[in-house]
Amino acid sequence: MSPDLPLLFAERAGDYRAGIHHCTEAELPELLARLLSAASQVVVPPGLPAEWTAGLTVPLLLDGAVPTPVADGPGPAAPVTGLTAADLDQPGVSVLTGCAVAIAETGTIVLDAGAGQGRRLLTLVPDHHVCVVRDAQVVADVPDMIAALPDPARPLTMISGPSATSDIELNRVEGVHGPRRLDIVCVH
Numbered sequence: 001m002s003p004d005l006p007l008l009f010a011e012r013a014g015d016y017r018a019g020i021h022h023c024t025e026a027e028l029p030e031l032l033a034r035l036l037s038a039a040s041q042v043v044v045p046p047g048l049p050a051e052w053t054a055g056l057t058v059p060l061l062l063d064g065a066v067p068t069p070v071a072d073g074p075g076p077a078a079p080v081t082g083l084t085a086a087d088l089d090q091p092g093v094s095v096l097t098g099c100a101v102a103i104a105e106t107g108t109i110v111l112d113a114g115a116g117q118g119r120r121l122l123t124l125v126p127d128h129h130v131c132v133v134r135d136a137q138v139v140a141d142v143p144d145m146i147a148a149l150p151d152p153a154r155p156l157t158m159i160s161g162p163s164a165t166s167d168i169e170l171n172r173v174e175g176v177h178g179p180r181r182l183d184i185v186c187v188h
Contacts, residue, residue, distance in 0.1 A: 006135040018184050022185075039094035041092065042094050045063055046064050089127075094127070107160055109160075110149075112150070112155070113155060114151075128180070
């Protein structure tokens with residue numbers, strides 16, 4: 001990996017109006033807590049590193065988890081099965097994920113439903129998506145992305161900036177059919 005690829009990725013993703021945030025591994029929990037502090041709920045997929053949510057003060061929903069007996073008292077994440085699109089479309093709901101790969105040339109994050117990424121509905125419905133990208137996950141272009149996928153047979157979700165569309169006069173409207181806000185946390 002070229003040392004310039006993570007910076008090129010951040011620059012190109014920023015061109016798509018994604019919020020770009022840089023941090024170290026040690027700074028990650030505090031930065032995620034700040035980015036998600038205004039959410040009414042944060043949905044997290046199975047397999048997300050526990051330290052990523054350690055600093056969050058908002059209610060967490062663990063999507064797709066098998067319900068387990070809950071001891072008395074509130075826990076950090078309430079296991080939920082079957083969150084619907086209507087559940088995820090509630091005001092203030094955010095989602096926190098990782099990614100499989102990120103493409104520097106296009107500023108695109110690629111999710112393949114692996115651990116910490118969840119199902120496609122999680123990143124297509126909530127109004128706010130926060131995605132963590134490590135330098136080692138950034139590749140140059142699409143052919144490199146295909147080669148870097150751990151399992152190329154999994155369905156892919158490719159995201160380049162917040163959901164947006166433009167009419168024939170190129171008037172841009174964000175959030176028509178997906179998250180209006182995309183924050184990408186680049187961990188160096």
